[in-house]
Amino acid sequence: xxxxxxxxxxxxxxxxxxxxxxxxxxxxxxxxxxxxxxxxxxxxxxxxxxxxxxxxxxxxxxxxxxxxxxxxxxxxxxxxxxxxxxxxxxxxxxxxxxxxxxxxxxxxxxxxxx
Amino acid sequence: xxxxxxxxxxxxxxxxxxxxxxxxxxxxxxxxxxxxxxxxxxxxxxxxxxxxxxxxxxxxxxxxxxxxxxxxxxxxxxxxxxxxxxxxxxxxxxxxxxxxxxxxxxxxxxxx
Numbered sequence: 001x002x003x004x005x006x007x008x009x010x011x012x013x014x015x016x017x018x019x020x021x022x023x024x025x026x027x028x029x030x031x032x033x034x035x036x037x038x039x040x041x042x043x044x045x046x047x048x049x050x051x052x053x054x055x056x057x058x059x060x061x062x063x064x065x066x067x068x069x070x071x072x073x074x075x076x077x078x079x080x081x082x083x084x085x086x087x088x089x090x091x092x093x094x095x096x097x098x099x100x101x102x103x104x105x106x107x108x109x110x111x112x113x114x
Numbered sequence: 115x116x117x118x119x120x121x122x123x124x125x126x127x128x129x130x131x132x133x134x135x136x137x138x139x140x141x142x143x144x145x146x147x148x149x150x151x152x153x154x155x156x157x158x159x160x161x162x163x164x165x166x167x168x169x170x171x172x173x174x175x176x177x178x179x180x181x182x183x184x185x186x187x188x189x190x191x192x193x194x195x196x197x198x199x200x201x202x203x204x205x206x207x208x209x210x211x212x213x214x215x216x217x218x219x220x221x222x223x224x225x226x
Contacts, residue, residue, distance in 0.1 A: 031212060033213075035216075040123075040218075040219075040221070041218055041219070042118075042202060042216040042217055042218040042219050043157075043202070043204075043216040044216075045213060045214075045215075048213065050212070058213070090156060090157065094212060096212075098164075099145075099164055100145060100147075100162040100164055101145060101147075101206050101212050101214065102159065102162070103147075103157075103159070103214060104159075105156040105157045105158075106156060107155070107156045108155070108156050110154075
């Protein structure tokens with residue numbers, strides 16, 4: 001079945017450590033997105049990529065980095081510069097269907113800083 | 115900056131009752147999306163509304179769009195416990211291209 005796989009599902013990090021969240025899709029979608037969700041809040045866009053080897057900052061990119069070397073993969077690194085990284089991270093891929101911007105989300109990765 | 119506001123943010127209702135969730139947005143857009151999120155889970159697409167006056171229904175949920183008022187509603191009819199979840203609306207505006215901006219979400223609890 002086609003879909004988006006995020007790993008790990010849960011991750012604990014000590015302060016000062018970088019961590020990388022994996023996002024893989026087999027939907028053949030060009031565009032991919034990373035969102036952050038804090039308790040009781042909506043989704044905020046971190047980074048997005050509309051094509052391989054290209055990506056753009058979203059609304060809260062500081063302290064994060066991404067790469068897009070392959071169409072299928074869009075990993076997110078949470079660096080030590082991110083002061084409050086504890087959150088639920090969601091990866092999505094996007095396609096246009098009949099004039100609509102349809103996002104398919106992964107199951108999410110929950111990061112906790114100890 | 116595109117802003118999307120939902121109200122109420124928290125909604126507790128009894129089974130069998132009706133209620134409406136409102137979604138206002140700040141820029142011109144003909145595309146509005148509703149998603150559902152169960153606790154600790156990912157987002158699931160519910161409805162895509164693509165034009166003024168669009169109405170979509172599935173089961174006890176009905177969504178509508180008024181682009182002139184920049185308002186979408188999600189109406190719940192005869193609520194059941196299985197509808198308990200957080201509901202998000204999202205918009206991609208003319209200036210944001212394919213980027214979706216999400217509302218804060220409405221946390222719905224349906225009590226027996």
